[in-house]
Amino acid sequence: MRRAFWNLAYRMYGRRRLTLLPELVLYSWGLFWALICGLAVIVSPANADVLTIGWLAFGLLLIAAGLAHRRIRKLREAGGESALFFKRAKYNHG
Numbered sequence: 001m002r003r004a005f006w007n008l009a010y011r012m013y014g015r016r017r018l019t020l021l022p023e024l025v026l027y028s029w030g031l032f033w034a035l036i037c038g039l040a041v042i043v044s045p046a047n048a049d050v051l052t053i054g055w056l057a058f059g060l061l062l063i064a065a066g067l068a069h070r071r072i073r074k075l076r077e078a079g080g081e082s083a084l085f086f087k088r089a090k091y092n093h094g
Contacts, residue, residue, distance in 0.1 A: 003091040009072045010088040018073040026066030033059030 037056035041048040075083050 005068070006084070006088040006091050009068075010084045013072055013076070014084050018069075018076055020073075023066045023069050023073070026062050026069065030059045030062030030064075030066060034063065035059075 033055050037052050037059060040052050041056065072084070075087065079086070
C-alpha cells in the first residue's frame with residue numbers, strides 16, 4: 001500500500017509546485033459533510049439511513065485525502081525537489 005501511495009504521489013506531484021489550496025478545499029468539504037451527517041446520526045440514530053452514513057464516510061475520505069496531500073507537501077518542503085523520488089525509490093527497491 002505504501003509503495004502504491006508513493007508511486008502515485010511521485011507521478012502526480014513529482015514535477016509540479018504544491019499549494020495549500022487543495023488541502024483547504026478537501027478539509028472544508030470533508031468537515032462540512034462529516035459534521036452535518038455526524039450530527040444527523042447523533043441526533044436521531046434510529047432514523048439514520050444508509051445514505052447518511054455514506055455521506056459521513058465520504059466526508060471522512062475527503063479529510064483523509066487532505067491529510068495525504070499535506071504529508072506529501074510537507075515532505076517535499078523538507079526534502080526538496082527530489083524528496084518524492086527518493087521516498088518512492090525506498091519503497092520500490094526495499
